[in-house]
Amino acid sequence: MVIDLLSYSLIPMFSSLALPFFAKKNIRIAIILANVALLSGFINISYLIINSITKPDIIPIIDPLTVFLIFTIYTVALAISFFSTYYGIEKEANPISYYSLILLSVSAMTSLVMVRDLFSLYLFVEILAVCSFALITSDIKSNSIEAAIKYFFLTFPASILIILGISLVLASQKALDFEIISVSTNIMTMIGLSFVIIGFLIKSGVVPFHFWTLDVYQGASSPISAYLAGIITKIGGIYAIIKISIIMKYYPVETISSILLFTSILTILIGAFGAIAQKDMKRMLAYSSISQMGYILAGVSTFSSTGIIAAVFHLFNHATFKTVLFLNSACIEKQTGTTNMTELKGLEKKMPITSWTSIIASMSTAGIPPLSGFWSKILVIIALWQVGYIKSAIIAIIASIITLGYFVLMQRKVFFGKLAEKLTEIKEVESPLLLPVIIMSLMIILAGIYVTYIYSYLEKIM
Amino acid sequence: MQNIYFPLDWFFITLIFFSGAYCMIVSKNIIKLLIGFEIISKASIIAIITSGYLISNINLAQSIIIVMILVEAVVIATGLALVVKSYRINKTIDITKLSNMKG
Numbered sequence: 410m411v412i413d414l415l416s417y418s419l420i421p422m423f424s425s426l427a428l429p430f431f432a433k434k435n436i437r438i439a440i441i442l443a444n445v446a447l448l449s450g451f452i453n454i455s456y457l458i459i460n461s462i463t464k465p466d467i468i469p470i471i472d473p474l475t476v477f478l479i480f481t482i483y484t485v486a487l488a489i490s491f492f493s494t495y496y497g498i499e500k501e502a503n504p505i506s507y508y509s510l511i512l513l514s515v516s517a518m519t520s521l522v523m524v525r526d527l528f529s530l531y532l533f534v535e536i537l538a539v540c541s542f543a544l545i546t547s548d549i550k551s552n553s554i555e556a557a558i559k560y561f562f563l564t565f566p567a568s569i570l571i572i573l574g575i576s577l578v579l580a581s582q583k584a585l586d587f588e589i590i591s592v593s594t595n596i597m598t599m600i601g602l603s604f605v606i607i608g609f610l611i612k613s614g615v616v617p618f619h620f621w622t623l624d625v626y627q628g629a630s631s632p633i634s635a636y637l638a639g640i641i642t643k644i645g646g647i648y649a650i651i652k653i654s655i656i657m658k659y660y661p662v663e664t665i666s667s668i669l670l671f672t673s674i675l676t677i678l679i680g681a682f683g684a685i686a687q688k689d690m691k692r693m694l695a696y697s698s699i700s701q702m703g704y705i706l707a708g709v710s711t712f713s714s715t716g717i718i719a720a721v722f723h724l725f726n727h728a729t730f731k732t733v734l735f736l737n738s739a740c741i742e743k744q745t746g747t748t749n750m751t752e753l754k755g756l757e758k759k760m761p762i763t764s765w766t767s768i769i770a771s772m773s774t775a776g777i778p779p780l781s782g783f784w785s786k787i788l789v790i791i792a793l794w795q796v797g798y799i800k801s802a803i804i805a806i807i808a809s810i811i812t813l814g815y816f817v818l819m820q821r822k823v824f825f826g827k828l829a830e831k832l833t834e835i836k837e838v839e840s841p842l843l844l845p846v847i848i849m850s851l852m853i854i855l856a857g858i859y860v861t862y863i864y865s866y867l868e869k870i871m
Numbered sequence: 872m873q874n875i876y877f878p879l880d881w882f883f884i885t886l887i888f889f890s891g892a893y894c895m896i897v898s899k900n901i902i903k904l905l906i907g908f909e910i911i912s913k914a915s916i917i918a919i920i921t922s923g924y925l926i927s928n929i930n931l932a933q934s935i936i937i938v939m940i941l942v943e944a945v946v947i948a949t950g951l952a953l954v955v956k957s958y959r960i961n962k963t964i965d966i967t968k969l970s971n972m973k974g
Contacts, residue, residue: 528935535942542949546956554957555969558901561953562966565908565946566895572915572939573888579932580877580922 413471417450417479418519425512429505436504440494443508447490447515451483462862474721474870478522478648481728484852485640486515488845492736493632495841496743501630502547510547511636514540518644527575527585527605530649531568534612537645538564541637548630556624563621567611574604591656602657603665606650610669613646615706616676619699626695631739634691638698639732643724647705651720654709655871662712669710674801676703681811685818690738690748693819694731697774700812701727707805708789711796714871719788721867726773726781726856733770733849737763740838740846741823750819755828759835762843764824766850771820773853775813781856784864880921888914901954901964905947912943 424446432439458480460467490511498507517540521533545557575585581597582590590598614622622642626634650669657665680700687693705727708720740763741756742748757764773782786809793802837843856863891910898904916936923932958964 528938532938532942535946539945539949542953546953554953554960558953558957558966558969561950562895562904562908565950566892566911569888569908569911569915572912573918576915576918576922579919580925583926583928 414475414479414519414523417454417483418516418523420450421446421512421519422516425509425516428509428512432505432508436499439505439508443490443512444487444494446512447483447487450515451480451487454480454483458866462866472523473866475522477721477725477867477870478644479519481725482515482518482522482640482644484849485636485728485732486511488732488736488849489632489636489639492635492739492842492845495839496632496739498630498632506543507547510540510544514544514636514641518640521644522648525587527578527587527590530652531571531575534571534609534645534649535568537641538568538612541641541645544633544636545625545629548628548633552624552628553630556621556628559621560625563618564612567608569608570611571605571608574601574608577601577604587652587656591659594660599660602653602660606653606665606669609646609649609653610672610706613642613650613702613706614699615672615702616679616699617672619676619679622699623692623695626698626735627689627692631691631735631742634695635732635735635739638695638735639728643702643705643727647702647709647720647724650706650709651717651724654712655717657712666710666712669706670798670801673703673706673710674804676700676706677805677808678703681808681815684815685811688750690741690750690753690819690823691735693750693815694734694738697734697812697815698727698731700808701731701774703808704786704789704805707801708792711792711798713792713796714868715788715795716792717871718864718867719785719792721870722863723782723785723789726785726853729849729853729856730770730773730782733766733846733853734774736846737767737770740842743842744835744838745832750822753823753829753832755824755826756832756835757824758828759832760824760837762837762847764820766843766846767824768820769850769853771816772813773857775816776809777813779854779857781853781860784857784860877921877925880917884914884918884921887911887917899965899967901957901966904966905950905954908950909943909947912939916940 424442428439428442431442458476498504514537517533517536521537524530524533542557545553578590578598578601579585581595582593611618626638629637677700680696680703684693684696687696705720705723708716708723738748745753773780776783776786790802790805793805888911891907891914894907894910895904916939919936920932923929954964
């Protein structure tokens with residue numbers, strides 16, 4: 410563990426433990442405690458990260474990857490927590506357990522990005538999975554329980570695969586620390602790490618195992634789907650693969666690289682083609698999320714420094730734009746009562762800010778130049794080209810065009826055109842609900858403009 | 872001398888793993904699926920303890936499996952809670968009947 414950053418994990422944990430006792434009489438205390446704990450952590454980590462970007466000589470960075478991911482986690486968690494406060498989560502779930510679980514999952518995620526050995530990685534992934542179960546099923550609807558059962562019977566057998574891999578690594582290396590594993594290469598360790606990678610691939614929902622993500626994102630309550638799609642499944646699945654690929658830089662990785670590349674291309678294509686045909690907005694966003702997962706995995710599959718930088722940057726971008734899109738769908742669901750795209754039409758005149766933030770986020774997803782999604786996608790494609798996967802790079806470019814296509818289609822169905830007759834009474838949501846969305850859209854634009862600073866920061870992670 | 876039992880141990884680990892996996896594949900009852908999951912997680916625990924014996928560092932392996940048993944208890948509790956909640960809503964514990972969501 411990185412001891413210097415431990416408070417980012419401990420403060421949410423203690424807050425989540427204390428919250429049920431303090432908030433027994435008054436729910437407002439739960440809301441205030443959760444938001445204040447996350448806000449203070451967010452301000453601290455932004456101060457740290459901005460200082461280390463602008464003055465790299467004065468403040469040395471302890472562990473750039475960990476700091477960057479903690480920043481991402483706190484950004485999304487604060488947005489979700491603030492959004493849920495005004496969304497009226499108490500109609501759908503018990504607010505005390507909801508905020509407590511949000512804080513506990515933040516603690517698990519920050520611990521997960523801080524760990525330095527394989528078994529702790531497994532342990533915090535399991536804690537995160539249990540937290541996400543409780544979050545998915547905190548909703549009263551029956552759909553979410555069905556989704557949770559599907560998730561259960563895919564994710565925990567994958568954990569068993571991870572443990573089998575860990576036991577092979579333990580037998581060959583006599584220890585599980587990342588430093589020890591990364592220097593002494595060994596064929597049995599290689600097999601063990603492949604088991605671990607396959608387990609995390611199942612957990613992160615790439616294509617042969619992607620069905621649970623669709624059901625979970627559609628079935629869960631809207632802020633929870635934003636939280637799951639934005640950060641939990643990314644940190645709990647793809648981050649571990651990124652970390653292991655950083656460990657394996659001295660290993661002969663051709664076979665694993667080709668397997669990961671094949672999986673990622675399949676994921677990109679099936680996610681993109683699946684998204685075109687969807688009628689439900691949340692299910693379409695879930696397909697889009699799967700497709701973006703493929704881009705992150707394609708960056709990892711090169712095992713080069715450019716690819717890993719691209720993967721981390723795309724993970725951050727995915728966290729921002731997918732959270733914005735899911736929160737927009739939550740706003741639409743709150744105002745109109747549906748996310749079915751055939752019933753929605755012409756919402757732009759009634760909900761202009763939601764419409765514009767949705768345009769920014771979806772253009773960033775599709776990779777339109779000034780926005781941040783363009784830079785991470787072009788980095789993924791450059792990384793693929795550099796190691797010689799030219800056909801895959803071309804497929805990634807084509808899939809990016811398809812992404813643009815289905816987002817334009819969604820925008821046209823939901824926001825543009827003539828207003829549907831049923832929706833004449835619709836108003837824009839209250840301004841507190843728009844605040845996290847607007848701030849994250851600004852982050853997308855700023856990350857696109859100041860991309861050189863972010864790139865020079867991320868170069869230090871290797 | 873320690874090495875001679877390692878292949879035999881892994882033979883049994885594979886056997887236990889696949890019997891659990893078979894249980895998870897063929898059964899439709901969610902409780903039986905959970906039992907199959909328990910069996911394959913026992914296989915993984917034996918794998919860890921075997922590796923600890925091989926590297927003659929049994930303390931590390933034991934501390935790992937104690938934490939694993941804890942995790943497993945939490946996971947099974949979560950699974951049973953899911954089954955109970957699903958039974959209250961759908962009045963069935965047959966996993967093939969759960970197909971409301973399509974797209």
